[in-house]
Amino acid sequence: MLSKKTQYALKALGYLAAKYGEGPVLISEISVKKKIPIKFLETILLELKQNGVLDSKKGKGGGYFLINHPKKTTLAQAIRLVGGPIALIPCVSINFYEKCKDCDEATCGLNKAMVQTRDATLKILEKKTLVELMDWK
Amino acid sequence: MLSKKTQYALKALGYLAAKYGEGPVLISEISVKKKIPIKFLETILLELKQNGVLDSKKGKGGGYFLINHPKKTTLAQAIRLVGGPIALIPCVSINFYEKCKDCDEATCGLNKAMVQTRDATLKILEKKTLVELMDWK
DNA sequence: CATTAGTCTACAAAGTTGGTAGGCTTTTGA
DNA sequence: TCAAAAGCCTACCAACTTTGTAGACTAATG
Numbered sequence: 501m502l503s504k505k506t507q508y509a510l511k512a513l514g515y516l517a518a519k520y521g522e523g524p525v526l527i528s529e530i531s532v533k534k535k536i537p538i539k540f541l542e543t544i545l546l547e548l549k550q551n552g553v554l555d556s557k558k559g560k561g562g563g564y565f566l567i568n569h570p571k572k573t574t575l576a577q578a579i580r581l582v583g584g585p586i587a588l589i590p591c592v593s594i595n596f597y598e599k600c601k602d603c604d605e606a607t608c609g610l611n612k613a614m615v616q617t618r619d620a621t622l623k624i625l626e627k628k629t630l631v632e633l634m635d636w637k
Numbered sequence: 638m639l640s641k642k643t644q645y646a647l648k649a650l651g652y653l654a655a656k657y658g659e660g661p662v663l664i665s666e667i668s669v670k671k672k673i674p675i676k677f678l679e680t681i682l683l684e685l686k687q688n689g690v691l692d693s694k695k696g697k698g699g700g701y702f703l704i705n706h707p708k709k710t711t712l713a714q715a716i717r718l719v720g721g722p723i724a725l726i727p728c729v730s731i732n733f734y735e736k737c738k739d740c741d742e743a744t745c746g747l748n749k750a751m752v753q754t755r756d757a758t759l760k761i762l763e764k765k766t767l768v769e770l771m772d773w774k
Numbered sequence: 775c776a777t778t779a780g781t782c783t784a785c786a787a788a789g790t791t792g793g794t795a796g797g798c799t800t801t802t803g804a
Numbered sequence: 805t806c807a808a809a810a811g812c813c814t815a816c817c818a819a820c821t822t823t824g825t826a827g828a829c830t831a832a833t834g
Contacts, residue, residue, distance in 0.1 A: 502725045504823065507747070514746045527780075535739040540824055546781070559832025560778045575750060588639045602672040609651045609770040610644070613712060617761050624757040633746040641792065664811075677793055683812070696801025697809045 506583030508536045509544050513578055514633030516554070517570035524556070524563030544582065551581045570630035576622060578630065586625060587618040594618075643720030645673045646681050650715055651770030653691070654707035661693070661700030681719065688718045707767035713759060715767065723762060724755040731755075 502510075511534045519525050527545060531538040545564050548554045553573060556564045566573075579586055580595055587593035591600035592614045605611045639647075648671045656662050664682060668675040682701050685691045690710060693701045703710075716723055717732055724730035728737035729751045742748045 501722055501727070503821090507726055510747050511740070524779095537824065539826080542780080543824095549780095556780060557832080558778085558780050558830080559834095561833070562779050562831090564780085575754075585638055589644055590638070603648070607773040609772045610647050612773070613765055613769045616765070617712075617758065620761040621754065621758050624754050628750055628753070632750045635746045636744040636749070640790090661810095674793065676795080679811075680793095680813095693811060694801080695799080695809085695811050696803095698802070699800090699810050701811085 502579070502583055505540070505544060506579060508534075508541060509548060509582040510575075510578060510633055512536065512541065512545065513548070513553070513566075513573075513630050514635065516564065516566050517630040518634040520566050520570055524561065524565050526563045530564075547582060553578070553581060566630070570634070573630045574626050575628045575630075575632065576625035579625065586621060587614065589614050592618050594622075639716065639720055642677070642681060643716060645671070645678060646685060646719040647712075647715060647770055649673065649678065649682060650685070650690070650703075650710075650767050651772065653701065653703050654767040655771045657703050657707055661698065661702050663700045667701070684719060690715070690718060703767070707771070710767045711763050712765045712767075712769065713762035716762065723758060724751065726751050729755050731759075 512530050515530050515534055516525060527542055528538060530536065530545075531541050536544075545554060545556070549556055549564070553567065554564050555567050556562065576586060585593040585596040587596075589600075589610070590596065590598035591605055591608075591611055599605075600608065600611070603611070649667050652667050652671055653662060664678055665675060667673065667682075668678050673681075682691060682693070686693055686701070690704065691701050692704050693699065713723060722730040722733040724733070726737075726747070727733065727735035728742055728745075728748060736742075737745065737748070740748070
């Protein structure tokens, strides 16, 4: 399951995707529209900025905005930025790999099953982009 | 990510799958072979028994064993038994559904994206069984 | 120079995870 | 019949993560 933080991040990105090209969007506006606690949202947006997805403008008329067109960022990228691994166990994670110290990955049945599951999930998440996160109304 | 508990459960099930038809297997044997803390493993196996996947025999010559042939239990079922939801967010979970109180599921872009992700993952996990968890040596 | 709006540091309650300790009960076989 | 074997059950707990909150600071605008 994705953490609340990751869900908030994805919702915020979806909102910013819908507003792409319209200039900076206030944290407070995102907070109200997507019902995300404002102080929590602050830290999330800041993290997304530090990860190079968003940029911001201070002062009056300021706010956050997507650096690139929404279709340039995949859901796989977005989830990894704030939510960590997509794989179900560390020893099959591509970006957050950790060697399994309790078993031999070459012969471990669980490992093989999880590799295949990971690939199936990635196939979807790498095809979908922030465009998909925009609301339908 | 799957919790350690779920990973242990899957490994234990894989071990029991390999020993299917050979009578009861000791907790201590599984603990040693799969490197799982024994007291933790006790609680996991007990839970799997209460969920109808395993049965046990007490006393000398006792132990745990699969009730059904390994191919009868899918990975989706196994994960749900001890690990909870497979879906990435509660409002798209089939077995652990919770209504999203912060948005309208009919128009929420995140919801739609996660439904598709869930279906892709399930398509794999419902096809694989405990047979897949057996080690290759 | 006042207002607006993002930035940064620090803290903390609550829940989850990953166990441990120790005794109880049931079954077997000598 | 009784002791050993092996699972059953209750209770506890340390560490970590999650999900926030509080409040001061900095930068930009007009």
